[in-house]
Ligand SMILES: C[S@@+](CC[C@H](N)C(=O)[O-])C[C@H]1O[C@@H](n2cnc3c(N)ncnc32)[C@H](O)[C@@H]1O
């Protein structure tokens with residue numbers, strides 16, 4: 001795994017049997033699913049960092065319905081170079097698309113359960129547990145960095161990308177999930193499209209907008225539970241949505257491209 005570095009000392013990691021080891025002898029064992037845990041206990045505060053299990057479960061169930069497949073393809077179509085890294089990869093839904101296209105693909109997330117799931121399902125990518133601000137990857141080693149619906153880390157991204165490399169980050173557009181919000185709130189307001197504070201050179205912004213039909217209550221609830229609205233209005237929201245048997249929803253994504 002030529003891009004990985006030791007989270008303790010920063011030297012390169014080399015594969016050695018079922019482990020990875022650096023020149024100073026720090027050793028990391030591969031899990032049985034084939035991922036590497038490179039998150040040191042000093043690098044996270046919570047015992048289970050990352051998304052709440054409930055929202056992670058809902059996301060997995062929703063994504064498996066294929067409603068965001070157009071975005072998966074949209075992003076994969078824009079990958080360039082040889083080495084792709086998916087930051088905050090979750091269960092690897094978008095990561096695996098890069099591997100299917102033949103890129104040397106890596107994905108990391110701070111949530112070990114997510115990474116385990118990703119590694120179990122996708123044998124073509126290499127997954128590791130790590131935090132955004134301490135990504136154990138060589139400086140200037142990545143051709144394309146993808147980053148969807150997750151916290152932003154400008155310094156890390158700028159460090160990891162090779163000169164000329166590309167960052168693609170996806171944020172919700174103003175109409176994203178409009179009908180879901182209209183079912184929840186009397187006066188929903190459009191999302192604010194705030195681009196991240198990014199020191200890289202802005203290249204373009206592309207919008208992907210379409211509608212999809214949820215044809216059962218469970219899928220509507222899954223979608224709801226993976227959104228931030230579920231934290232704010234859990235009880236009343238679930239009650240309102242449970243009364244719905246189907247819902248046509250707008251997907252509105254902004255795909256922002258930057259270059260180092
Ligand atoms: C909304 S999910 C998106 C996951 C995936 N990109 C997708 O779109 O399916 C946000 C992800 O960011 C991860 N995350 C949050 N903070 C992080 C951090 N500091 N370092 C790495 N991952 C982080 C969470 O564990 C979660 O999997």
Ligand SMILES: [Zn+2]
Nearest residue numbers: 006009022026
């Ligand atoms: Zn080391």
